[in-house]
Amino acid sequence: METKEEHDDAFAVRKKVFVEEQGVPLHLECDAEDATATHFIMYEGNKPVGAARLRSIENEVAKIERVCILQDQRGKKTWCFNYEGNGETRHFHE
Numbered sequence: 001m002e003t004k005e006e007h008d009d010a011f012a013v014r015k016k017v018f019v020e021e022q023g024v025p026l027h028l029e030c031d032a033e034d035a036t037a038t039h040f041i042m043y044e045g046n047k048p049v050g051a052a053r054l055r056s057i058e059n060e061v062a063k064i065e066r067v068c069i070l071q072d073q074r075g076k077k078t079w080c081f082n083y084e085g086n087g088e089t090r091h092f093h094e
Contacts, residue, residue, distance in 0.1 A: 008049035010041040017068035029066075037065070049073045 010032070018024040033055050042050035052067040 003012075006041050007039065008041070009043075010039050010051040013041070013048050013051040013070060014066055014068055016070060020070065042069075044073065 018029045019026050037053040037055040040050055040052045048067040053065050054062050055065055056062050
């Protein structure tokens with residue numbers, strides 16, 4: 001994510017899925033790891049529909065976490081996350 005709007009969109013999707021839909025307390029969903037994680041947002045047109053984060057856990061090891069897709073988008077098998085790091089692009093597809 002590069003803009004504040006993308007950041008806000010990602011956290012809005014996470015809140016909708018994890019807090020409102022699944023009942024996770026907001027203070028557990030948004031944790032201290034968010035400050036250092038790499039965040040992803042997925043759009044359908046201009047509508048934010050999915051989000052995820054990538055968190056380093058040790059030397060050259062990272063974890064994909066907080067993956068969420070809005071309920072009306074699930075099962076479409078049309079999403080893709082792109083990650084650019086160390087000069088390489090990584091693609092995550094459903």
